[in-house]
Amino acid sequence: MSWAETLPAFAVAILVIFGPGLAWGAALGLRRLTLLALAGPFSITAVVVSAEVAALAGVDWSLGPVLAVTVLVGAALWLLRRRFGQLIHGGVAEAEPLARWAPVLIAWAVAAVPVAAWMLWMFGVPENIAQSHDNIFHLNALRYISETGNSSSLTLGYLGSRDGTFYPAGWHAVVSLVMATAGLPLTAAINVANLVLITGIWSLGCLFLVSRLTGERTLPLLVAAVLSTAYSSFPYLLLEFGVVYPFMLSIAILPAALGVVIQLVGAGTKVPLRWFGSLLLLLGVLPGLLLAHPSSLLSLLALAAPAVLAVAYTRFRSESGRRRLAVAAGAATFVVLSAVLWMTVRPARSTNWDQMGDAGGAISEVVFHGPLGRPIAILAAILTAVGAAVVLYLRSHRWVIVMYLVAGTLFVVGSWQEAPTLRWIVAGVWYNDYFRISAMLAPAGILVASIGGVALAGSLIQAAQRVRSTRGTLEPAWFVPLVTAVVVVIGLAVAPLFAVQRAVSEAAYHYRYTEDSRLLTSDELALLQRLPDHVPADAVIAGQPLTGAALNYAFAGRRSLLPFGTTPATAEARLIFEELDTMRQNPEVCAAVRSTNTAFVLDFGTDSVHGGEAPVFSGLSDLSPSAGFELVDREGEAALYRIVGCP
Numbered sequence: 001m002s003w004a005e006t007l008p009a010f011a012v013a014i015l016v017i018f019g020p021g022l023a024w025g026a027a028l029g030l031r032r033l034t035l036l037a038l039a040g041p042f043s044i045t046a047v048v049v050s051a052e053v054a055a056l057a058g059v060d061w062s063l064g065p066v067l068a069v070t071v072l073v074g075a076a077l078w079l080l081r082r083r084f085g086q087l088i089h090g091g092v093a094e095a096e097p098l099a100r101w102a103p104v105l106i107a108w109a110v111a112a113v114p115v116a117a118w119m120l121w122m123f124g125v126p127e128n129i130a131q132s133h134d135n136i137f138h139l140n141a142l143r144y145i146s147e148t149g150n151s152s153s154l155t156l157g158y159l160g161s162r163d164g165t166f167y168p169a170g171w172h173a174v175v176s177l178v179m180a181t182a183g184l185p186l187t188a189a190i191n192v193a194n195l196v197l198i199t200g201i202w203s204l205g206c207l208f209l210v211s212r213l214t215g216e217r218t219l220p221l222l223v224a225a226v227l228s229t230a231y232s233s234f235p236y237l238l239l240e241f242g243v244v245y246p247f248m249l250s251i252a253i254l255p256a257a258l259g260v261v262i263q264l265v266g267a268g269t270k271v272p273l274r275w276f277g278s279l280l281l282l283l284g285v286l287p288g289l290l291l292a293h294p295s296s297l298l299s300l301l302a303l304a305a306p307a308v309l310a311v312a313y314t315r316f317r318s319e320s321g322r323r324r325l326a327v328a329a330g331a332a333t334f335v336v337l338s339a340v341l342w343m344t345v346r347p348a349r350s351t352n353w354d355q356m357g358d359a360g361g362a363i364s365e366v367v368f369h370g371p372l373g374r375p376i377a378i379l380a381a382i383l384t385a386v387g388a389a390v391v392l393y394l395r396s397h398r399w400v401i402v403m404y405l406v407a408g409t410l411f412v413v414g415s416w417q418e419a420p421t422l423r424w425i426v427a428g429v430w431y432n433d434y435f436r437i438s439a440m441l442a443p444a445g446i447l448v449a450s451i452g453g454v455a456l457a458g459s460l461i462q463a464a465q466r467v468r469s470t471r472g473t474l475e476p477a478w479f480v481p482l483v484t485a486v487v488v489v490i491g492l493a494v495a496p497l498f499a500v501q502r503a504v505s506e507a508a509y510h511y512r513y514t515e516d517s518r519l520l521t522s523d524e525l526a527l528l529q530r531l532p533d534h535v536p537a538d539a540v541i542a543g544q545p546l547t548g549a550a551l552n553y554a555f556a557g558r559r560s561l562l563p564f565g566t567t568p569a570t571a572e573a574r575l576i577f578e579e580l581d582t583m584r585q586n587p588e589v590c591a592a593v594r595s596t597n598t599a600f601v602l603d604f605g606t607d608s609v610h611g612g613e614a615p616v617f618s619g620l621s622d623l624s625p626s627a628g629f630e631l632v633d634r635e636g637e638a639a640l641y642r643i644v645g646c647p
Helices: 004-028 031-057 063-088 098-123 136-148 171-183 186-214 216-229 247-267 275-292 295-318 321-344 359-368 377-396 399-414 420-430 434-438 441-469 477-493 499-509 522-535 549-556 571-582 585-594
Strands: 541-542 598-603 629-635 636-645
Touching: 004 031, 004 063, 004 171, 004 186, 004 275, 004 598, 031 063, 031 098, 031 171, 031 186, 031 247, 031 275, 063 171, 063 275, 098 186, 098 216, 098 477, 098 499, 136 171, 136 186, 136 549, 171 186, 171 247, 171 275, 171 377, 171 571, 186 216, 186 247, 186 441, 216 377, 216 441, 216 477, 247 275, 247 295, 295 321, 321 399, 359 399, 377 399, 377 441, 377 585, 399 420, 399 434, 399 441, 420 434, 441 477, 522 549, 522 629, 522 636, 541 571, 549 598, 571 585, 585 598
Parallel strands: 541 598
Antiparallel strands: 598 636, 629 636
16 A cells, blocks of 8 residues: 555544544634644544543444534534633634734644654555554554444453453544544554644644744744654654554643643733633643543643742732632642642552663753663754753743753653662653653653744844845845745754654664564564455454464454453463363363354464563463364464364
8 A cells, every 4th residue: 555545544534633623623713823733632532532422322433423522512612602702712803814824834834744754754654563562452452443333441451352441542542533434454544643643733732832932923833843853752752662652642632731731820921812711721632631641641730830830939929818828729739639640540560660771871861852872862952951041041931941850850760770669659650661751851841942942043043134234235025034944944954863863763663564573574464464264253363462463353353362461361261371282181171262262373483572582371382283283374484273172
């Protein structure tokens, strides 16, 4: 499949990811950047709410429930605006000329086009997959949603292998809609949807966040656009690490959510919306953020804390009497609520990351914007230093420095293996996973770096004007736009140097089928594609997930006894994996085989997606005819066996 063949799917993805949010934003009377930047997060909320409503009502998952929720909520917002317009906008919104959209659209293009180009190169072709562990679950989850018509976060967890449990399904719900509506293979649907999510929600969110401090002026928007491409930890890292697509979506939403909080508490520039209007925006963003990945709600609280507390401190000093008490009570409530959520909204403690991490090295990585051993991100590092100097000199918005320090502290403590208890208290929200935490450095650092970028770019433009003025001629109207364009082009050329270049090349390596690719080799893929010729539609296949064998479900639509992870979910499945090759002597094994309808075994060797060898289930160690197995198909080292040893 070529990228040209996916163009209709891109249209569907844009409709799903922007359509509901644009309708809701228009109903509230939002304009320009606010309308565009919140359309994506609003749409994610519409999708996740629709998924839960559809599951509750017993309706199959499709665009229908999304359309219904969009219309109902949009009508409610329109009525709310009609009734309480003064509380939302503080006045009647006037019509605005189309030309005022130009800076926003140009900045969006500057942000989105380079990232889209990198992503297209990383993916290679539309049907490539991220060759990483978590993609076993994500690929099978999309197949599960398409077969069951259920995209509820409340039941997705075990993919039908036992009673469902909670798993944030926002990303899966979006991709499954694109897949089903556009008739696209699920592998291609992932890449198409991710392209739109990143170039839409992330790129616009960064512009929106910076504009909460600077207003929608052309130069700050362009600086923010360039910087949104300049961090190696996002979006490039989360497109291949894990691969943690749900967390990736939540981080993409984070800049817009941060911008709304800054707007709500009045930490930045004045905006047309009143506090009630900003509160409505936050309420519209939070469900999507929470069901994209709950941990990013804590990310939002942590990164917003400097702005919230700075505003509270300023108002406390300027107020008196009851108002001062109200400000103090509000700040205390924010701190206590954040602390309670911090200690409760977290997974069970695990030891996966206990022996990994280097806190000392993490400090320098925060300073030079080169997390995870990558080289310096030269543009981000320079502009962050300049921005910090400008903020300290002007003594304005000093909380933007603290915001980056908060993210940096989380990353350093999350890398501190010598302090396990402190590490768990601080970073357990993200499983002590400093890879995930590193992704927060980008939205946390873009504000201070943008201040530095505006100062530096403004100085360069003024210097060019002074050189021009020495000629004694009038400055033509095109001069400043031309100089600005040159500065932007230079910024885009410098932005990917070193750290981003390495991040993109590492990601591209993880999106290729080869003879030794980690999750699925080219031989294994070929065998999976032939499975429907050999395996009945109702048969179940056993295999070691870490070798990629569980992906028979995603690629061939044949159920897997263990669709993800390493621990079978039921006693019967555990018995099969532990004792299957004793079936001729063990009637209990054959009873479990018949009960689960397990009829085949996929043998993809012992190469683990993590590198090295995957542990072999004892019941799959002897796949010989004497043990009750018959070879059905083989491609290289990958083989399919039929279970014939049970009567």
